Amino acid sequence: YTGKTGSQLLTEKIKKIQVHEFSSIPVVVPESSTVYEAICTMFLEDVGTLFIVNKNSHLVGVVSRKDLLRASMGKQELNAIPINIIMTRMPNITYCFKEDHLLDVAHILIQKQIDGLPVVKKAPNDEGYEVVGRITKTNITKAFVELARDEMII
Numbered sequence: 001y002t003g004k005t006g007s008q009l010l011t012e013k014i015k016k017i018q019v020h021e022f023s024s025i026p027v028v029v030p031e032s033s034t035v036y037e038a039i040c041t042m043f044l045e046d047v048g049t050l051f052i053v054n055k056n057s058h059l060v061g062v063v064s065r066k067d068l069l070r071a072s073m074g075k076q077e078l079n080a081i082p083i084n085i086i087m088t089r090m091p092n093i094t095y096c097f098k099e100d101h102l103l104d105v106a107h108i109l110i111q112k113q114i115d116g117l118p119v120v121k122k123a124p125n126d127e128g129y130e131v132v133g134r135i136t137k138t139n140i141t142k143a144f145v146e147l148a149r150d151e152m153i154i
């Protein structure tokens, strides 16, 4: 018997959850895309954030819904605006690794006031990162619900 209270056990369980247990598949678009193409992909794939990759599949940018809305407010032809001029670019992208703790990601999302992070891995013998997943506020909400459900079964 450990002498730990239920609340201590739950806290430990929460702190141990890793990103890969709740992450989703990332949606990426090439750097050569236009704003118009990015908007189409966002609707078709039903995501709120797109990750932009270069020809080596390395992460170079992030675009959110509001980035695309902002770009759509002008009079410019959306097919004429390259995605890489409106994206948030490296080194300003906040990312995480699949073994990181979900609780740390939750803190970062609150602190930075963003919806999600790309989950990355270091590219083999190379500079840069490959995108292997996506972790958003929705994934964290799922983790929250699952924790409550586990407690009810026990």
Ligand code: ADP
Residues within 6 Å of the ligand: 049, 062, 063, 064, 065, 066, 067, 087, 088, 092, 093, 094, 095, 113, 114, 115, 116, 117, 118
């Ligand atoms: P929205 O802009 O649709 O409310 P977010 O709050 O996620 O969505 O994004 C706010 C701003 O932060 C956008 O300009 C977006 O490009 C940027 N952003 C989103 N995710 C990240 C991230 N992981 N790292 C750095 N910047 C990000």
